Amino acid sequence: MAIIGIDLGTTNSLAVCWRDGRLELIPCEDGEVLFPSVVGYVGGEGFLLGAAAKERLLTHPSDTVGSFKCFMGTAKEYRLGGRTYTPMELSAMVLERLKRNAQRLLQEEIEEAIVTVPAYFNDKQRSDTKKAAQVAGLKVERLINEPSAAALAYRMAMGEEDRTLIIFDFGGGTLDLSYVECFDNVIEIVAVAGDNHLGGDDIDRAIQSYFCRENALAEEALPLEALARIRHLAEQSKRALSAGGHADMELTVEGRTCRARLTEDILFELCMPLFEKMKQLFLHLLEDADSRVSQIDDLVMVGGSSRLGVVRRFLAELLGKEPVVLDQTDRVVALGAGIYAGIRRRGEEIRDMLLTDVCPFTLGIGVRNRSGQDKNVLSPMIERNSTLPASCRNRFVTTSDYQREILVKIYQGEEYYVDDNVYLGEVAIEVALKPAGQAWVDVQFTYDINGILHVSVENEMGERRQILLANQALTAEELERYTKEMEKIMLPPIEQPANREMLARFLAYFENSTGERRERIGAMIGYVTRGLCSGRKKAVRNAQENARAWLNMLEEAQETKEERLFDGRAFESWEEEDEDWGDGEESRDSEGEEQDDRVEDWNSRKENRGEGGEGDGDEE
Structure with a gap:
């Protein structure tokens, strides 16, 4: 029984499996791995899916449906073959075909599927996605956010150095942003933002409207067939623009030849309303993550629409850094889902990664x-x-x-x-x-x-x-x-036995100290408590590491103090030398001052190394 990863996309869908120690893209009947998320109906023949259905979008737009993922979880319906279908039912058809393709390649039943969804999908949208999988005969225990899958693919491709990322997932119908911290074997999603109705389709519509204006066409009055052909021309011109400085558009509409020239600058201006929405999403994300652009190591581009030159130009101007573009941007999410499927199967070749996530809505x-x-x-x-x-x-x-x-x-x-x-x-x-x-x-x-x-x-x-x-x-x-x-699972870190014991040791040192030493220990307790209560894996890890280092330091200082107080003699012998207590008092005072200096110096060295300290604790 196999486990596969599925990227159920707005424009294209893709299935991936982990086999023989590597990722393998699952091809369709025509040999292509990208399966267009399009469903059509032919009278007397039945349903067409994928590439065959996409071709009919131009000739039979009233009997063919695409981009229905944008309306998942809503009451929208589509009429095909004399009856209505919901986006969930249409998605189930796509998933069933992907499942069939996988079984043909692997020659075994599919035990489970890992399906990706936009990070900003709400509960109803996620529910409909799971229902679609169930209708298709797929067991889906885990939905993972598309940017989370992309972060997993990035981590596997770029190595295990600690990095802070923003995943920019710009597909045909949705835009997802995720703030991600990668460290050790953990991929931690800190914050997400997105728009389920902002994608490459909006750029196609902007080009379509531009073409109509340039040729004095009443866009809202054109028949569906003419609009479908203009939209197809807009999509072709958008792609051609990536390969050259301009794209010449020409199409016969209602008996006359219409023309327009599309350049990078014109497209940039057409996209300005979309770019303003993107900017607001970035502000929202950074605010929720309590971060700034200067703290980001990489901006990772994901999704077919992220290949557009105007999009990369806008992001470079907005953030002041060039984005990181992984190979095959339209396949990155699926590859991440495939890696996660390999982890679920306990593939020996894959390091066991911990992929955390966040609640996208309150x-x-x-x-x-x-x-x-x-x-x-x-x-x-x-x-x-x-x-x-x-x-x-x-x-x-x-x-x-x-x-x-x-x-x-x-x-x-x-x-x-x-x-x-x-x-x-x-x-x-x-x-x-x-x-x-x-x-x-x-x-x-x-x-x-x-x-x-x-x-x-x-x-x-x-x-x-x-x-x-x-x-x-x-x-x-x-x-x-x-x-x-x-x-x-809901025992928070601060309530876990090992962490409670650690805090109890700090409290004991606080109780037995006075003055500046007590203040410093109090600051340590505050930093550790904030980290353990934060809920973030990285903050919890930093709090635990700093706490262990500080407790070791306090313990060493205590042992040194005891040795000096009792002139290096065993603790139990001090009662016998009662007359030497006065010298011990002087040693204790002197050592207390010296230890305070050591604490201050240690904190200073920690700050210089960027590993903690009082200031970093507040920021964390």
Whole structure:
């Protein structure tokens, strides 16, 4: 049984497997590895998919559909062959064909698929992606964000040096940005930003509108067939522009010959509204990551649309550095999914990598609006860009006298009013009959790396209600298993036994110190605590490493002090030499001052090496 990686793209899809110690792209029937995400219907024959369907976009646009991934998770429908289809159903057709191609190549059943999704897909979009896979007969336990897959491919291609990256994933219909920290065997996604309706298709539409303006064509009045041919010409001209300084456009429309010349400068101007959206996404990403452009080592370009010269020109001007372009930008995401499939199969040739992710949208519940408006507002529980797995517990009280129950409604999104966010589900529980504000429930959200949200609601009588929002149908056994796993994985770093013991040692040194020495130890405790509570793998690692170094230093200083206090004699002999205590007092004072200098000097050397210190702790 094989595990494959699938990049379910807006324009093209691609499947990859890990076989015999290497990645292998899975070809289609025509030998091409890129499978156009297009579905068409031919009367009397049935459905066409891939390249054959893409050709019919020009001649039969009313019976052919592409770019439906952009509307995943929505109520949009497409009519083909006398009935309507959702984007989920059309995606299932594409996935089924990719599965069939993989089975033909590998000559075995497909056990599991790793499917990529845009980082900014919400819960409904991810749910529909999993449903599409299930309809196609694929088991999908893990969806991974497209930029995360790209970061994995970058890491494998560029080596294991510690790097801070921004992944710029610009495809046909979506743009995803991810702030990524790579260190040791960890790829940590720190923050994500994106737009599910910004991609290469928008550039094609801008060129199409330019062509119509240049030739005084009423774009909105043109028949579908004419618009399809103009769009195809726009796409061809966009690609031709990458190979030369200009592209001459010519097409017969409604009986007359229309012409226009497209240059890099003209296209740059046409794309300015799109570039402004990109700039705002970069600002949003850097703010959420608490970072600056100067802290970025590489900007990694991913996706077919990132090959455009105007896009790279804009990014170089915006960020002041040339982007890193991996080979075959339209295949990088699929290669990353294939690498992850190899890791899942425990391929001996692949180093076991830890790929973390973040919550792309805030998760919260609806609460009464205190301003008196009828609209309820969002009370955030797990903020966007929280490192997964994440957990939060808050207490909520009744708002009416002698209220019988509390209804906890769960939402996903960033909007102030709950109705403007995505509704996920609800939990109802009875409460004690008390005046308003006196009866209460504790609500806990736990969100794991697979996008499974566990919500637990407990009242003051100890009664508990819970719901598991898993983007998939779960059996009772699976529900129980996931619930137990949630309870195990959500022990935060600061509560883990080894870290608690480490902090206890710091507290003991703090208790037995005074003056500046105590202040320095207090600063150490603050730095370590902040790191352990941050939720970020790199910050936790730095906190642990610095804590161990500082504790070793404090322990060495304590041993040195004891030796000087007791003139190098055994600790238990000091009672016998009671008359020498005065000399010991002088030694203790002298050594205390000397040790303070050593702490200050050690901190200074750490800062100079960029490994920690009080200033770095605040920034982290």
